Amino acid sequence: MSIKIQGLSRDNYVLPGHTACPGCPETLGLRYVGMALGKDSIIVVPAGCSTIIQGTLPKSSIAMRVINVPFASSASVASGIANVKEILKIGGIPVVWAGDGATADIGFASLSGSAERNDDLIYICVDNEAYMNTGIQRSSLTPYGAWTSTTVTGKREDRKEVPLIMLLHKIPYTATASIAFPLDFISKLRKAATIRGFKYIHLHAPCPTGWRFDPSKTVEVAKLAVEVGAWILFEAEQHKLRLTPPSNIYLDKHKRKHIKDYISVQGRFKDLSEDDLRRFEDFINNTWELLLKFT
Amino acid sequence: MVTKVLTGNYAVAEAVRLSNVDLITAYPITPQTTIVERLSEFVDMKLIKARLMRVESEFAALAAAYGAALCGARAFTATSSHGLLFAHEMLWWVAGSRVPMVLAVVTRTVGPPWNIWSEHTDFMGQRDCGWLMALAENNQEILDTTIQLYRITEDEEVYLPGMLGFDGFLLSHTSEPVDIPDEDVIKSFLKPRSQPYNMCSDNILTMGNLSNAEDVATMRYDIHKSMENAKEVIKEVDREYEKLTGRSYGGLTECYRCDDSKYLIVAMGGWVGTMKDVCDELRSNGYDVGVLKVRFFRPFPEEDLTKAMSSVKGVLVFDKSVSLGSLGHIHSEVLARTYGLSNKVVVRGVIAGLAGVDVNPNDIRGIILKFIGDVEEGGYIGNTSEWFLGR
Structure with missing residues (x-):
């Protein structure tokens, strides 16, 4: 599905005056959701950065229908809506x-349950790789070696592969996306909207506040994540995986940028040793190998 | 109207069938399970139009029912004990969102150790969440109150969710004759679904974003005011239901031979039936005893209770639940209403039937007679509390 910028809606879905940090990737992502789905979306938001970004009642900076819900409940609340869509x-x-916390940690049972029932909804995990809203605590999607306020000497565990876990729920559509590639994200959202059943999109969203980089570099860092191969863009329909541009180029290891280009711009990795760096690289290579088994 | 012999759980299922429900969310837990099993049969046999979601937890059950209700669905779910505790966070969210829906709670002990018998601690533990709370005495009342709760919760003076509790096994798995009203009677009694706002309408709304302290405090106060409003609505609904079916439960409380009593027994749930029998027997032996059945615990029937206590010497409160480190739940509510009475009232709380400990008519008679004896002998002896841990 090819999408041109000129053809996209010029309506504002994230209004001026929102209360996100400078350089926030979530406001970018929400804008893309608005551009892709317009006013059709009924957005369910668990506790997290996007709770804050809306600003305070009685106003909201999000010009779409938004339902704020308890941390672990978002997939369940959305599934309730999905189940009465026709009848009502x-x-x-x-x-x-x-x-990532609401998806991979506390809300994981709700997510898995709704996917297993194949409820007709779109689930977007906007992944900034830690609990940023509460002050940068580690989540199960924080990468190995990263400093967070609960892993002050660096996280000692690898992140789990939620997109693959969702793929193995055999849902009709699973995809990854990045805030650095809006047209790719928007086209995946539009495709998801045409498919009946449970759709999962995992959106990579580098956070300047938590990752310790300059707020002007959000898109740059997100792009680097893809260019070094640390974030892989794909989509899977009927659980058949296909790399999507530009990640298909990086199937060839030699075309990837050096991992240091990505690591060195982030303050959270400043204490990473050479050993840690090798382990990080191994993790990336292993992830590619694992992913390709599903192509 | 037909009369069927039904368990308490099947009485709930019949009520849901009659209430034109759009969505049922189901997760099993003993002793609630046969409610959702029966409803699943109704759905699969197309006896009702509702969709059934078989979800992965009680938390998800309430969350999914909430999502549907926000978008205009009449929703139902049921649970017990640990399931109710697991859904506790969602209870607050549903009430705070002012979304009407109905939840059946088949009361059961909370572990550890594991125990599946009835007590009321699971139910009473939810008393601060902003839900209307009724506890039924028998299977007929289970059916009638479930239907009534849809009407009450969807009244614009109320707009709060409601839960109906009843004793696990003692009612949930015990069969009694139950009159089932005709569908068209209930259709006219229940109006079309009504709720304060709809998140799936064309209006661009936001529900539940950050708020300042004064706004949240004001919203809490609004819930409290709606609870107060609900008292009159509950009574009106009871009167209207009586016109259609011939059955009244007195609204918030039922006063059983308590008008001219000197000693008032206060309790909730299935064992009130036993207490009424003991009351009859004691009356025939010359004791001036009456029973005040607390039907709705939230809103708390302060006015009914104060009136019933205004001419008695003693009040004996039976609780099947306890706030550990303090008193039985009804006991402390009753004590709070003795202040300001012109008569001096002796109040005794008895915590009994915990974890399903059997409390039979002899036990109840013995406890009542001892209380009467203590008061007659000692005069004004103030407030006392006792535990009955079994024979």
Whole structure:
């Protein structure tokens, strides 16, 4: 599905005056959701950065329908809506917009349950790789070696592969995306909207506040993650995986940028040893190998 | 109208069938399970139009019902004990969102150790969440109150969710004759679904984003005011239901031979039936005893209780639940309402039936007679509390 910038809506879905940090990737992501789905989306937001970004009642900076819900409940709340859509003739698409903590940790049972039931909704995990909203605590998606306020000498565990776990739920559509590649994200969202059943999109969202880089470099860092191969863009329909541009180029290891280009711009990795760096590289290579088994 | 012999759980399922529900969310837990099993049969046999979601936890069950209710669905779910505790966070969210829906709670002991018998601690532990809370005495009341709760919770003066509790096994798995009203009678009694706002309408709304302290405090106060409003709505609904079916439960409380009593027994749930029998027997032996059944615990029937206590010497409160380190839940509510009474009232709380400890008519008679004896002998002896841990 090819999408041109000129053809996208010029409506503002994230309004001026929002309360996100400078350089926040989530406001970018929410704008893309608005551009892709317009006012059709009924967004379900668990506790997280996007709770704050909306600003305070009685106003909101998000010009879409937004339901704020408890931390672990977002997939379940959206699945309830999905299940009465027909009977109540509801126009709109339930869209979960949840962070990595709400997705991979506390809300994982709700996510898995809804995917297993194949509820007709879109689930977006906006992954900034830690609990940023509460002050940068580690999540199960924080990468090995990263400093967080609960892993002050660096995290000692690898992240788990949630997109692959979702793929193995055999849902009709699984994809990864990055805030650095909006057209790719938007086209994946639009495709997801045409498919009936559970759709999972994992959006990589580098956070200047938590990753310790300059707020002007959010898109640059997100792009580097893809260019060094640390974040791989793909989509899977009927659980058949296909790399999507530009990640298909980086199938060839030699075309990838050096891992240091990505690591060195982030303060959270400043204490990474050479050993740690090798381990980080091994992790990336292993992830590629694992992923390619599903192509 | 037909009369069927039904367990308490099947009485709930019949009520849901009659209430034109759009979504049922189901997760099994003993002794609630046969409610969702029966509803699953109704759905699969197309006896009701509702969709059934078989979810992965009680937390998800309430969350999914909430999502649907936000978008205009009449929703139902049921649980017990640990399931209710697991869903506790969602209870707050549903009430705070002012979304009407109905939850059946088949009361059961909370572990450890594991125990599946009835007590009321699981139910009473939810008393601060902003839900209307009724506890039924028998299977007929289970059916009738479930239907009534849809009407009450969807009243614009109320707009709060409601839970109906009833004793696990003692009612949930015990069969009694139950009159089932005709569908068209209930259809006219229950109006179309009504709720304060709809998150799936064309209006661009936001529910539940950050708020300042005063706004949140004001919203809490609004829930409290709606609870107060609910008292009159509950009574009106009871009267209207009586016109259609011939059955009234007195609204918030039922006063059983308590008008001219000197000693008032206060309790909730299935064992109130036993207490009424003991009351009859004691009356025939010359004791001026009456029973005040607390039907709704939230809103708390302060006015009914104060009135019933205004001419008695003693009040004996039976609790099947306890706030550890303090008192039985009804006991402390009753004590709070003795202040300001012109008569001096002796109040005794008895915590009994915990974890399903059997409390039979002899036990109840003995406890009542001892209380009467203590008061007659000692005069004003203030407040006392006792535990009955079995024979």
